[in-house]
Amino acid sequence: MLPEAESAAPAMTAVLTAVLTEGPLSRVTLARRLGLSQAAVTKAARPLIELGYLQELAATERSGPGAGRPASPLAIRADREFFVGVKITADELIGVLCDLGAQVRKSIHRPLLDKDVDYVLTELGHLVDDLIDDRSRTRRLGLAVSGDVDRATGLVRYSPFLHWRDVPLRELAEKATGLTVTVENDVKALTTAEHWFGEGVGAESFALVTVGTGIGCGLVVNGRLVSGSHGVAGEIGHIGVDVNGPACHCGGRGCVEAIAGTDAIVSRAGLSFDDAVNAARAGDVRVSAVFAAAGEAIGCGIAAVANLVGPAHIVVSGEGLAAYDLFETHIRAGFERQAFGAAAQCPLSVRPLPFEEWARGAATVSIQAFVAS
Amino acid sequence: MLPEAESAAPAMTAVLTAVLTEGPLSRVTLARRLGLSQAAVTKAARPLIELGYLQELAATERSGPGAGRPASPLAIRADREFFVGVKITADELIGVLCDLGAQVRKSIHRPLLDKDVDYVLTELGHLVDDLIDDRSRTRRLGLAVSGDVDRATGLVRYSPFLHWRDVPLRELAEKATGLTVTVENDVKALTTAEHWFGEGVGAESFALVTVGTGIGCGLVVNGRLVSGSHGVAGEIGHIGVDVNGPACHCGGRGCVEAIAGTDAIVSRAGLSFDDAVNAARAGDVRVSAVFAAAGEAIGCGIAAVANLVGPAHIVVSGEGLAAYDLFETHIRAGFERQAFGAAAQCPLSVRPLPFEEWARGAATVSIQAFVAS
Structure with a gap:
């Protein structure tokens, strides 16, 4: 067993999360905030830079006592990967395409004439096709649904407004879109967006x-x-x-x-x-x-x-x-x-809360699942 | 700056907390649960063993695939340090002496005839003297009071049953007893005991x-x-x-x-x-x-x-x-x-909840403060 390999994944997730939500941040600041050694931060950041998710900004002069060599803060490369988020309501689908930094790049509404699961999935497939420009950099879809939703399994246990019970939405949506799907309750998705990219x-x-x-x-x-x-x-x-x-x-x-x-x-x-x-x-x-x-x-x-x-x-x-x-x-x-x-x-x-915010919440949950993976 | 020194204290706290609340635990299990490398666990445990807070139990044979050399689980040495916990009510002080594992070793009730702060502190001093057998191994006191209590500063903002307002209880109790004092709301103290040593x-x-x-x-x-x-x-x-x-x-x-x-x-x-x-x-x-x-x-x-x-x-x-x-x-x-x-x-x-449990809760908060220090 390699003790280092064992601990590398959590450190990578922690570093990527911190830079994503609070960056740009220097390695020194990251080490302090995450309770890691600077060596551990440098090691966790390296593959993220190599894969293009993080970049080093130009070095800035540091001032004050104890200033050593100039720090090169780490920032995300927002256009490295895109995420689709869709809020499913009883009468329309609201979809957005977000970058890695949860900025909305594109937004589309698609009316729903029926609550039938198969019909909704077909419409979802069309919406996703319309939203995605670059399949190679868009591999994940987040869905937000009101009601009792089990994020871990992607099961919609009960959604009163949609009249859905025990719909295995993640599985069905993965088949319909070919993307990796997360499903979350809409209010929790919105809260996740606030927590990672908003007032929270x-x-x-x-x-x-x-x-x-x-x-x-x-x-x-x-x-x-x-x-x-x-x-x-x-x-x-x-x-x-x-x-x-x-x-x-x-x-x-x-x-x-x-x-x-x-x-x-x-x-x-x-x-x-x-x-x-x-x-x-x-x-x-x-x-x-x-x-x-x-x-x-x-x-x-x-x-x-x-x-x-x-x-x-x-x-x-x-x-x-x-x-x-x-x-x-x-x-x-x-x-x-x-x-x-x-x-x-x-x-x-x-x-006020534009309806697109719910869809952005769904995309954020998908970003979060990506970062944790 | 030494990056390793920076990260050693949190690891020591994490290791001591895990062994205290869920031990005995092997270093391998600790590493897995805490998301640390085995090297980091071994390093964090060493000073805790040297200071006598942790001990290595006799090695037990491991079985199953991948079993390497026998594991020596780490356990606390409960009698290394003792903690006093006191619940202050309107008509009595309930005091306990706990070991590091939060086992009650001794328990004393002392009636209060008055709610006057100075009087209560004098009585608290007597109670503490009666509880402590070994001053060299008893350095901390936890107090639990109902009402609005600021644990960070040890200030009792308002305790309706005691008619106390803005009493700097930590400071006063440290003077009265010579111990390092923590003050917490009684329900929070009880919850802390459940979380560290009870059903939680x-x-x-x-x-x-x-x-x-x-x-x-x-x-x-x-x-x-x-x-x-x-x-x-x-x-x-x-x-x-x-x-x-x-x-x-x-x-x-x-x-x-x-x-x-x-x-x-x-x-x-x-x-x-x-x-x-x-x-x-x-x-x-x-x-x-x-x-x-x-x-x-x-x-x-x-x-x-x-x-x-x-x-x-x-x-x-x-x-x-x-x-x-x-x-x-x-x-x-x-x-x-x-x-x-x-x-x-x-x-x-x-x-049911014997009144001593509240005092044990107070002692637990004091153990927690010690572990964090």
């Missing part, structure tokens, strides 16, 4: 709450995505905030989603979502109260996240933000009331 | 819920204790489960603790806690409903933990368990109703 870079913990048809939450705790030992995590939508509240489709009572999901608002207002938004904006007291209760419930759910895991910051996003003017005060009021002590200091930031 | 060993995630005067929760996620970016984590007692429920001392509404804490039960039943327990056991419908609502609220809070972080398992414990027969069905009912999908598979185990 370097954060020990943060939370991303998505408001829309479903109310979801992606969590990073102790520097890593929370995936849940039993496959469930981040289900903020099913925290019970009103023991006497409405029944939820999940079997629970007074769940955040049963009060604040798009369907709940439609059903409680007795109007289409757009009509409900218009009525509330026009000052309709009854419909405004529906949005107020929804905001309170979301705020209360966010406070539960802050009380339990204490993220450094929380980003609120999702397609429901179109009506955020009707929610915001109540979200903040519910959060401030229920956040315990210093948990109320956790900053809540609100950010 | 090797678990990527688990939760410990304590039921009593307060309702608390310690969490391990992604292999490490969750400490909360803003100092707050595991505050299951302040999750809002009933938006129209009773006001809580924290300013929230319908918090789990406002429905299920000992004080809440006393106030809702209009009886002392013991009388309430007796009345419910005798079949009093009104008082039974108070316990039922309490159990439901706790179950709902536990479901929020399972839905958000998906721990591998959840242990329920605490002094409130004395009345567990009155709660249990309702805790499980509330949990099962609100746990989302596969989150309901998370096993809930119930375990």
Whole structure:
């Protein structure tokens, strides 16, 4: 057994991850951050440079005490490899082509007329063909699907909006596209993108709450995505905030989603979502109260996240933000009331979320799988 | 700069931690688990053996293909160093003397007649003197206090039961005892003991819920204790489960603790806690409903933990368990109703918790600080 060979792969992954998410970085900085010797960093970087994933930037002069020879920081070569990411929704496929640095190079929407698995896979094949320019440098595809998804096996256990149960999506998509496929829950994929390339870079913990048809939450705790030992995590939508509240489709009572999901608002207002938004904006007291209760419930759910895991910051996003003017005060009021002590200091930031971001999240999961391989 | 020296300390900590919590372990197993080369493990172990913290057990024959020379597993020498742990409650100090393996060697209770900080420190000094037999091998003291505690600085920001605010407990206790002191929130200390020496060993995630005067929760996620970016984590007692429920001392509404804490039960039943327990056991419908609502609220809070972080398992414990027969069905009912999908598979185990365990938790935090040093 070669002890060195045994330990080389984790070091390569660690070096590539650090340069990808926080680079350019000098070997000295990498050694310090990763708790490795400089010799180990140099050794791990060499094959990555030879394979064209990393490059040495021009040496910069170092200043200050202890400055030795000039440092040549390591950076990624973003166009060395491309990754396709696709978010599958009930009525369209949203696809992007990203480079190794998760920059979107190309983006295509393709409508879906049916939820049938075979049909969706055929459409996926066409979308992927349209996105890829250079097959030799595009070998991986990430898929994001809402619902209960097992990333390890690529199985979609249950996706309510697609009416899919136990679909072995990774296997089927690999056959349909000839690419190496990863499948992840859409909120977790989005959170992974934030963690590697967004506001969450370097954060020990943060939370991303998505408001829309479903109310979801992606969590990073102790520097890593929370995936849940039993496959469930981040289900903020099913925290019970009103023991006497409405029944939820999940079997629970007074769940955040049963009060604040798009369907709940439609059903409680007795109007289409757009009509409900218009009525509330026009000052309709009854419909405004529906949005107020929804905001309170979301705020209360966010406070539960802050009380339990204490993220450094929380980003609120999702397609429901179109009506955020009707929610915001109540979200903040519910959060401030229920956040315990210093948990109320956790900053809540609100950010719109273009649908392409979900697809980029899917591509990011695929980049992550590549880096780990 | 010596790159090797730079990386030696983390490897020593990793090796000592692994042997302490999962040993005896061979160098080969250590290398594999820690992602280190065998050479690095051997190098990290050498000073630990020389200082007497680790010992080589007699070589055992290895069998199976690829078996080389016999492996001599590394084990800790538990009596190399002792650690004092003290839980400070409003009416007594509970102290234990533990060895390096967190086995309790001695345990003493000392009543407190006052909550005055100086008085408590004087009593702490006496307790420590009574616990320590060998000063040369006992250099560290861990303290556990309920409330908002900053482990990094040893400051007790707020402890409601002790009426303490901003007490620099580490500094004061170091002066009073001459030992190196760590201070931690009591629930976090208990969770640390479970994680290093109890049911949580090797678990990527688990939760410990304590039921009593307060309702608390310690969490391990992604292999490490969750400490909360803003100092707050595991505050299951302040999750809002009933938006129209009773006001809580924290300013929230319908918090789990406002429905299920000992004080809440006393106030809702209009009886002392013991009388309430007796009345419910005798079949009093009104008082039974108070316990039922309490159990439901706790179950709902536990479901929020399972839905958000998906721990591998959840242990329920605490002094409130004395009345567990009155709660249990309702805790499980509330949990099962609100746990989302596969989150309901998370096993809930119930375990009594002798008060010494809290003190052992405090000692464990001190062992952890020693290992990290």
